[in-house]
Amino acid sequence: xxxAAELSQESGFVAESGAAKxxxxxQKRHQARxxxxxxxxxxxxxxxxxEEKGEYFSSTFNGERACIEELLSGCSGAxxxxxxxxxxxxxxxxxxxxxxxxxxxxxxxQYELRQxxxxxxxxxxxxxxxxxxxxxxxxxxxxxxxxxxxxxxPPVSDTASPGAGTFEQSAQVDxxxxxxxCGFSNMENELLTKTxxxxxxxxxLLTHLTNCKVRLFGSPSTLHLKHIDSCEILCxxxxxxxxxxxxxxxxxxxxxxxxxxxxxxxxxVYLHVTxxxxxxxxxxxxxxxxxxxxxxxxxxxxxxxLDRDRNNWSQVDDFNWLAAGTPSPNWTVIPEADRKxxxxx
Amino acid sequence: xxxxxxxxxxxxxxxxxxxxMLGLDNAGKTTILKKFNGEDISTISPTLGFNIxxxxxxxxxxxxxxxxxxxxxxxxxxxxxxxTDGLVWVVDSADRLRLEDCGRELSALLLEERLAGATLLVFxxxxxxxxxxxxxxxxxALALDEIKTHHWCIIGCSAVTGENLLAGVDxxxxxxxxxxxxxx
Ligand SMILES: Nc1nc2c(ncn2[C@@H]2O[C@H](COP(=O)(O)OP(=O)(O)OP(=O)(O)O)[C@@H](O)[C@H]2O)c(=O)[nH]1
Ligand SMILES: [Mg+2]
Numbered sequence: 234x235x236x237a238a239e240l241s242q243e244s245g246f247v248a249e250s251g252a253a254k255x256x257x258x259x260q261k262r263h264q265a266r267x268x269x270x271x272x273x274x275x276x277x278x279x280x281x282x283x284e285e286k287g288e289y290f291s292s293t294f295n296g297e298r299a300c301i302e303e304l305l306s307g308c309s310g311a312x313x314x315x316x317x318x319x320x321x322x323x324x325x326x327x328x329x330x331x332x333x334x335x336x337x338x339x340x341x342x343q344y345e346l347r348q349x350x351x352x353x354x355x356x357x358x359x360x361x362x363x364x365x366x367x368x369x370x371x372x373x374x375x376x377x378x379x380x381x382x383x384x385x386x387p388p389v390s391d392t393a394s395p396g397a398g399t400f401e402q403s404a405q406v407d408x409x410x411x412x413x414x415c416g417f418s419n420m421e422n423e424l425l426t427k428t429x430x431x432x433x434x435x436x437x438l439l440t441h442l443t444n445c446k447v448r449l450f451g452s453p454s455t456l457h458l459k460h461i462d463s464c465e466i467l468c469x470x471x472x473x474x475x476x477x478x479x480x481x482x483x484x485x486x487x488x489x490x491x492x493x494x495x496x497x498x499x500x501x502v503y504l505h506v507t508x509x510x511x512x513x514x515x516x517x518x519x520x521x522x523x524x525x526x527x528x529x530x531x532x533x534x535x536x537x538x539l540d541r542d543r544n545n546w547s548q549v550d551d552f553n554w555l556a557a558g559t560p561s562p563n564w565t566v567i568p569e570a571d572r573k574x575x576x577x578x
Numbered sequence: 579x580x581x582x583x584x585x586x587x588x589x590x591x592x593x594x595x596x597x598x599m600l601g602l603d604n605a606g607k608t609t610i611l612k613k614f615n616g617e618d619i620s621t622i623s624p625t626l627g628f629n630i631x632x633x634x635x636x637x638x639x640x641x642x643x644x645x646x647x648x649x650x651x652x653x654x655x656x657x658x659x660x661x662t663d664g665l666v667w668v669v670d671s672a673d674r675l676r677l678e679d680c681g682r683e684l685s686a687l688l689l690e691e692r693l694a695g696a697t698l699l700v701f702x703x704x705x706x707x708x709x710x711x712x713x714x715x716x717x718x719a720l721a722l723d724e725i726k727t728h729h730w731c732i733i734g735c736s737a738v739t740g741e742n743l744l745a746g747v748d749x750x751x752x753x754x755x756x757x758x759x760x761x762x
Pocket of ligand 1: 454472473474490491601602603604605606607608609610622623624625626645646647648668703704705706707735736737738739
């Protein structure tokens with residue numbers, strides 16, 4: 234922590250004069266821009282239309298963006314102090330650009346706004362990439378980041394095992410009120426089922442299951458899976474999100490609004506998702522359309538409010554694979570011939 | 579919208595506030611934002627970058643920034659700190675397993691110099707879930723009582739039912755307005 238504080242001060246120091254100059258320049262440029270805009274507005278007040286505002290925005294925005302990109306291109310081959318300074322400047326300029334976009338949202342079309350947001354995002358990605366490439370992480374430690382790095386130690390609450398079985402665990406933080414978590418935990422080699430009455434509109438949690446078959450007949454509000462190994466988990470329509478963390482060698486089948494998959498390997502997901510599925514820190518995850526069925530499935534779909542006709546199972550966003558135009562190597566579509574069709578065993 | 583209207587709106591700049599919504603992924607930030615603005619919440623995807631929404635409320639123009647909370651995005655949060663008047667920290671009250679993470683991320687944010695002047699509203703979201711912790715339990719778990727550097731308030735809410743969203747935002751606006759627009 235001490236070292237980090239010192240380092241962050243150091244990088245702050247290196248960039249100080251540059252940042253101050255930069256601020257001044259930006260301030261001037263901003264002022265000029267605003268004055269210019271005011272003049273134009275006054276000139277044309279009567280006949281001017283929102284369209285022109287849009288054009289003015291685009292040209293200014295793109296100009297500024299080009300400046301930042303050019304700045305960043307100066308990083309390759311430059312020495313550490315210069316790179317640090319450039320990065321500080323580029324970051325400050327990006328913030329200014331964000332402000333400009335923000336101030337302009339009133340008269341931008343949805344399309345222009347999206348374009349600009351995407352461009353900014355891209356800029357931030359290349360900023361981050363340049364930073365990673367040019368400066369080894371440690372030297373550029375910001376305080377918040379260092380805090381985040383401390384977190385690697387396993388969360389204590391998570392490893393303390395309550396007794397096996399359906400939870401009757403009182404809340405870890407709320408000792409007073411006895412609380413009954415709906416779900417299963419710490420089981421091996423079991424067939425586990427829940428009926429609609431037990432899970433309807435509830436938040437269901439499955440943790441530390443190994444080699445189990447789980448059948449959840451009904452429509453929970455949300456479902457969390459954590460530390461799942463070699464299981465087959467089938468669930469009725471989940472009205473909001475399904476959160477999966479540390480799952481491996483398993484098969485999941487479920488409909489939901491969002492699927493959020495983390496730290497998962499070698500797992501098949503038979504999915505109906507009405508918005509999006511995402512993966513983060515995963516590999517070997519494969520997807521196919523949801524195909525499990527049980528007698529009350531249609532009723533449970535109605536209860537969940539999920540759109541039966543909208544299934545984006547094959548549009549998976551990988552948060553570790555955003556920049557490139559090539560598909561993520563971390564997930565695949567299960568070939569039709571290999572898909573599971575018999576769920577009865 | 580005519581240019582005159584635009585100009586008029588720009589004149590109100592001194593009545594503008596910038597709010598930043600942060601929290602772990604899956605907390606319900608985007609859902610809160612859309613619900614508050616009366617939009618459809620069934621089609622919301624996990625946020626890949628950020629959303630900006632500009633809306634009028636109680637005579638203020640609110641610029642609300644909703645930034646994705648996935649682990650891989652958290653290092654970008656700091657890009658959004660500048661000139662924040664209000665920080666809205668959203669918590670999934672039923673996610674007991676990540677409450678510790680949640681507290682750690684929040685306390686790191688409160689050390690940020692660029693957020694030093696911001697009022698903090700904590701939304702203990704998803705109160706509609708039977709397993710949700712009460713706002714008192716969240717307050718304790720996040721050690722909010724130890725915060726001396728920021729004005730803060732915690733409000734239990736549900737983005738799905740809309741319960742208490744207005745109450746939270748109103749508190750936040752009142753607190754910010756009392757700090758920065760007293761000259762009016
Ligand atoms: N039951 C219930 N579900 C909620 C509530 N608020 C949000 N959700 C659900 O929680 C899931 C996550 O919501 P989002 O708004 O996408 O979460 P977020 O905080 O924006 O997440 P990121 O964009 O990844 O940072 C969605 O499936 C929402 O429908 C709530 O108050 N109650
Ligand atoms: Mg979001």
